[in-house]
Amino acid sequence: MKFTKFKLKTQFVCCSFFVSVAVLMFIASAEAAEFAIRPSIAISEEFTDNVFETGVNKRSDFITRAIPGIDLKYRAPVLELDLGYNFDYRYYIRQTRSDDNTHYLNTRGHISLIDNFFFLDVTDNYQRVSLDITRDVTRESLFVDQSDQNIVTASPFFVIRPTTQTNLRFGYRYVNTWYKSPAAFDRTDHIGFAEGTYNVSPKINVTGGYTFTRDIAPVDDYSKHDVYLGFRYEYADISFLFGQGGGTWIKYSKDSTFIAPFWNAGIKHQFGSVTATINASVRYYEDPLRRTTQETSYSGAVDRDFKRGKVGIFLSYAEFVDTEIDRLQTKSSTAGTRGRYELMNALVANLSFEASKYDHKDTGSYTRRFFVDTGLSYSFVKDLTCSLYYRYIDYYSPVIVTDNKQINRVILELRKTF
Template identity: 50%
Template sequence: MKQAAPLLICCACAALVPFPANAADFRFTPNITVSEEFTDNVFETAEGKRYDFITRLLPGLSLDYKAPVLDLSVAYNYDYRYYARNSRSDDTTHNLDARGLARIVDEFLFLEASDTYKRVSLDVSRDTSNESLFRNQSDQNIVTASPYFVISTIPHYTIKGGYRYTNTWYKDPSGIDKTEHRAFADLSYEVTKQLSLTGTYSYVIEDTAESDLNRHEAMAGGRYEYADKSFVFANGGASRISYRGGDTFTNPIWNAGLTHAFDSFTVTLSTGVQYSEDPLRASTEETFYSAVFDMPLKRGALNLNASYSDFVNTATDERETRRYGGGFTLHHELTQRLTGTLGFAAERYEQNLLDAYTRKFFVDAGLRYELGEGFSLGLTYRYIDYHSPRIVADNYTVNRAMVEIRKVF
């Protein structure tokens, strides 16, 4: 499986869009960011810490185009990194999020396509992308194309069906490239303005270098809006996974939640089963539970969150990792131009195969000042603390300090 170069895709998308007569339908915005970072543990090791200064140059662009037959959005930047003490000789990457929607037959036949390129954590249960620039990570490129139809002419009913092709590529040799073919059908029935019922079915064929599988998923449920901006939903069903030449597993799946808007804050509770994209597995099933508290403040916002996830290798139907976590994020407008951010997260990873656990603390603090004329200045400090009684490599701390200047043209 080969990846398409993100820069070429980005330029091609921009070149194919004709400049419209109405400027409101088209927006093209270049930008550039320059930053300098100091880290006291660039390789995030328990012993033999090595510090370094990292210079980053990120030229980029954003493009939005809307027309009767086509919507297109592209956000891209090239990320060049220079390590002053030669910790790494070449560490450049791309960040691309390109999406398009073509209306082939008005209000009936559509074509969606997307290309997402970014650096991701190789461990599906532990996101390291905000903690390090490269440790245990790989560049990932996901290309999708989905023709589908929508029938909404029958009163109270909406029928949607189609096909989705997904190609997933990893730069790191340990990452497992995947090709997925998905046929899907969705039916929704609006009982009242507040109550709707839904049913979904999908059939997936996934091919990887590790193994091939087929998956059936079927769910039914509904959504009820019992007050303004307050609703509850629940869907349940089953998933049947068959590994070609291997075992077959049938498991219950669900997706449910509650959002209640109080006068001064909002609470969201959710739970479900999803098949998370795992760079090191053909398929990983994640069962999750989460609670989120959002409170808008007079000059900012406060977010509190707690979560639990259970990761199961579907090839063996065995639990591999449990993750518990919680934390908060506070945004505050100190002045008209100066904004501060403070965040804290604590997580615990229980690894069943090793009969061991790891604890993590993560602190993220920052200031951003709007200089005017599209310029902004940012200061960020991040502290990471890992501890494990049995896993030696999971005992280290990292201090990172960054300063950046950004210009939006």
């Protein structure tokens, strides 16, 4: 049964992709409109000394990847369509793992059903994601602690403009989330929303809204209400201040209730060649391994542009709460630096370093992580690039045995866009 479900889901994703392409080609040939198509191909060879990211009995391998892709854009008065697709095939030369493949699909369609009044947005996003919401491991490995994810969204909505300064928007949103991993929770969301925006001046606007979400999942359904108010103030060129706050109320079918505020605020300021950003937020995520996770985060960054490059530093702190049991699960803090420099014409070097610490409340322990990411890219001719990357990941934990490991990865890639 699980295999049949996965097969049907995969067929649906592939069919939706090819149907989208077919429809786009038909429309492009039927009427004069802006239409662009760009195929691409990337070939890479990777060596990793720790395929399965283990602390003992490490196994190394060479991984050959072939990534053909295509980008399509279509613009017409009634329809706007953007489609990006890559097929990623991986061959493990020493057969430490069976040949693997995944898809990367990002499709967005915007249809004007009734001019300036009734619209339909449709999106389909397929990608490989980290199962642990507190750590993004997709940059560390090709498959460890990850799952293919597909999110299909359809949203019919109305737009009313009572005045030139006021924009009212209300409608319905259907969201279907599927994971290939049996450990993750598939879910379907039915969302009703109403929101308004008022432009006080060319530089200031205020927003407000309400959403109701009915989430259906195999483990535990819930209903969620969100009410919010916000503003954005652009006080200078490429400099702005924004804030949004409200409350959320979640009622689970197993009778547990979670009520809490949420907000999202920040500032971006540019002075000369330096750009500084500060953000603080409380948000709610559909967690692959839980029902809904609350993330409280604070982050800041300072970047400086030079004539031939850029350098910056960044800091972040976050807390993750399981809303179903209203309990803190993990705290994470990260500090790092990043840089980009053009060594000579067409040759660019990149370097980033991150140091992170994860405090686990269930074990009373912590995990420390170092991540080094370096690279060189050379453009031979237009749209033909050769890149060499080296990535080093180091984990340590005094209690969690599986969080004691080191990984070295070297990747050589050749990419051509036509």
